[in-house]
Amino acid sequence: MDTVTITGKEAVAATAEGVRASVPVRVLVDRLAPPDRMDTGKIILPDGVKSVVSRGPMTVMAYEMPPRVHNLKWIARDSPAPFGPGAKYRTVRLAQPYIIVLAVFGRGPDGRPALTGSNECFYRVGPLKSLADELLYPALLNCSKFEPEGGHPLSWICTQYLKLDALAAVADSNERLRNAITALLECLLDTGFNYSSENHEANSWFSESARRVGEPRIKTVEDWQEAGKEDPLFVLNVKWLPTGRSLAQVIDRIFLNHGIDAARPATSSDIARLILGSART
DSSP states (O other), rough: OOEEEETTEEEEEEOSSSSSSEHHHHHHHHOOSOOOOOOOOTTTOOTTEEEEEETTTTTEEEEEEEEEEEEEEOOTTTHHHHHHOOOEEEEEEEEEEEEEEEEEEEEEEEEEEEEEEEEEEEESSOOOOOTTTTTEEETTTEEEEESSOOOOOOSSEEEEEHHHHHHHHHHHHHHEEEHOOOHHHHHHSSOOOOOOHHHHHHHHHHHHHHHSSSGGGSSHHHHHHHHHHHGGGGGGGGOOOOOEHHHHHHHHHHHTTTTTTTSSSOOOHHHHHHHHHHOOO
């Protein structure tokens, strides 16, 4: 039988197979935290955050950006390279529907929430009103599709140039969260859209959408730009690719990808697995 021993500030798990691991008691308590309650404590939520879901040591913030026309740095048609230092860019003005960004926070070295590199982006054609609302895939470069999708984000935001260590070093908790959300949005919308996803992952959701949505107004960025000049809100009537999942289901999936199950531990073996998992991360 697996056993758990708590002595002083340390919790030690020992499995029947002889595997041992230990974590600080405070880490174990975080993993055994009671069910979520509606309380942000001393945190003032950043503007645009519609929902906050925490489970164990991780938190997902759902940020919503309303429809608008964005000036985007988009790879040029005559770019000599599909991505990287040799890529050439142009500015395009593309109407966007509701953009939903799921900012995923783990625990930093100081034990407080710190942005991870596992963030995701989606579309909606209406505002979020419930965790049961469905999310749609975003027609954006640098939002990656993985094959197979198991264990990977559904729509990963490329965060190569995001300075996660610097964001985690901010002392004030409110400033840390605001800076993290701001930096993530800048990484998504301001750093340059290129064909990195097409070369490093299975594809981008822009290329997938252009091929599969069947909407001539978004077939190319030139078509999209022209359609937006006539009606910036046409994007609310496009049948974007469905994820087939609600916001709650996508958030659950993020937690599961990080080894965090919704089920509450009920035995010493359950707690031992939590300790073993925490010791490895």
